[in-house]
Amino acid sequence: MLKFEHVSKKYKGGKIAVSNLNLEFKKGEFIVFIGPSGCGKTTTMKMINRLIEPTEGKIFINGEDIMEKDPVKLRREIGYVIQQIGLFPHMTIQENISLVLKLLKWPEEKRKKRAEELLSLVDMTPDYLERYPHELSGGQQQRIGVLRALAADQPLILMDEPFGALDPITRDALQDEFKNLQKKLDKTIVFVTHDMDEALKLADKIVILRDGQLVQCGTPEEILREPADEFVEEFIGKERLVQAKPNITTVEQIMNAHPVTITSDEQLSNAITVMKTNRVDSLLVIDKEGVLEGYIDVEAIDQNRKKAKSVADILNPDTFSVQKDALVRDTIRQILKKGLKYVPVVDEQKHLVGIVTRTSLVDIVYDSIWGDEELERAQ
Amino acid sequence: MDLISDLLTYFINNGSYVWEQFFRHFLMSAYGVLFAAIVGIPVGILIARYARLSSVVLSLANVIQTIPALAMLAVLMLVMGLGTNTVVFALFLYSLLPIIKNTYTGIRNVDHTLIESGKAMGMTKWQILRMVEIPLSLSVIMAGLRTALVITIGIATIGTFIGAGGLGDIIMRGTNAQDGTAIILAGAIPTALMAVIADVIMGWLERSLMPVKKKKQGRNTQEEATA
Ligand SMILES: Nc1ncnc2c1ncn2[C@@H]1O[C@H](COP(=O)(O)OP(=O)(O)O)[C@@H](O)[C@H]1O
Ligand SMILES: [Mg+2]
DSSP states (O other): OEEEEEEEEEOTTSOEEEEEEEEEEOTTOEEEEEOSTTSSHHHHHHHHTTSSOOSEEEEEETTEEGGGSOHHHHHHTEEEEETTOOOOTTSOHHHHHTHHHHHTTOOHHHHHHHHHHHHHHTTOOGGGGGSOGGGSOHHHHHHHHHHHHHTTOOSEEEEESTTTTSOHHHHHHHHHHHHHHHHHHTOEEEEEESOHHHHHHHOSEEEEEETTEEEEEEOHHHHHHSOSSHHHHHHHOHHHHHHHHHHHOBHHHHSBSOOOEEETTSBHHHHHHHHHHHTOSEEEEEOTTOBEEEEEEHHHHHHTTTTOOBHHHHOBOOOOOEETTSBHHHHHHHHHHHTOSEEEEEOTTOBEEEEEEHHHHHHHHHHHHHHHHHHHHHO | OHHHHHHHHHHHHSHHHHHHHHHHHHHHHHHHHHHHHHHHHHHHHHHHHOHHHHHHHHHHHHHHHHSOHHHHHHHHHHHHOSSHHHHHHHHHHHHHHHHHHHHHHHHHTSOHHHHHHHHHTTOOHHHHIIIIIHHHHHHHHHHHHHHHHHHHHHHGGGGGGGTOOSHHHHHHHHHHSTTOHHHHHHHHHHHHHHHHHHHHHHHHHHHHTOSSOOTTOOHHHHHHHHO
């Protein structure tokens, strides 16, 4: 739907605001550009509707090079919402909402109907249609700002810190409303912000920029799980990373990669020795290829000491295991529900790759609850 | 007391003459401002677009403004001869500065984010001018017309020197007559009155063209809203 190919922007005076940006987005995605002030977010966004023209590279919308389209026509097909809201003070709410429709030469009747219809999307009554912008609160004004961008059913909408000037409570409400609206209407949104909470809340894809360069692009989960570098980590913030840990960490990241194992063809006496030397009360049993077969524990050995000779004889094959890319969050739940002491971790071919014990989970819980305090104390 | 009764007598005896001159005076001023608006508003818009032109044009209009009225009339008379047209042309020249300057200021002061909003919504340059810039600067432009009209009503009194008529005629008669104070006042008072009325009416127009309107509410609240 939207594609950047080697896009750069150098302003007069030599300032390189955006350099060699390559990105591609699908229809219906909520894309959030984020980065510190002056990193080129606004510049990038304005290049999409040609308020600013790139010095190098190409931008495609649905495969069409935007530089080959008439800019006026292009802009009528793209919604635009800005932090300063930018409603026209001399026009009524209805005129403001349906301005693009007027430019597109819709008849008056239809414009009015459309404005009413849109107003109902944000739970505002039709009597607002005849009012002027300054009679509305900031939150209401920006709702109208958003509706104006939806009026002609534009498939693509650009938003430059649209909720940045609102108080936190209104901002929160508008974010929720807008996210729902976006899902319902299936729009592609390019959204600029410098607020990480906002980005994590709204985005399907987050694009992190620094000094005009792409640092990382991915889903919120991907970015929380694997921040590309220290800059991203710092930008996300330690607190958020720690908080998000159980939600995004996989068991592979926290497991003990050296579980105590034994192969099923070993003698039981050997198994006892292994247990003793490693001070464990059970052993994971694998075959020669390392595939998990089950487990044995002290109890089973004790009961079957007379009859059994090899590990295979007392093997309990009924083992619960998790995939290595399973989320820690889910694994914790399983462990608590089933009352397990540990869970073996396997890969797609059931090869044993590690073990998660209650102890290693406790570490994580510690981190997320007391992690910060400990850091502070250490300093 | 004498003076007032003299004045009244003059008005009663020469009512139609005073009225005629009043009307003539007003028309000269109005035409001067009208022509200046026809030229000045587009020029103001133009220099708001091309900032480099603005200093040249504005200082030129400024120079015109500083020429003493009598000197201006004299020079114009040499070129254009006697008569009303010369006076109207002089008034036109004096009206240019306030009109150009206010148009320029009005357009320049339109919030840039509004212009960009318009552009981003797909307005052409012409549509931005017509639907955004002009409506939003109309009251400032009107303030320019108001200043111009008040100035020209004052200046038009000297039109009489080159035979253009107007209330200046009555004042001249008074200065030539023995004991002509009442006659001077009979010309001066209507002139002042005209200026005040013009100022009030144009001021009202100016306010009613303010971009931020409240429906069904008085003027006072409007002023507050834009203050
Ligand atoms: N018109 C301009 N001329 C020159 N430099 C500009 C212009 N607009 C923005 N810049 C510079 O380009 C950089 C990126 O600006 P911008 O895209 O507005 O950043 P952001 O929106 O991320 O805060 C900044 O350093 C800014 O100063
Ligand atoms: Mg910005």
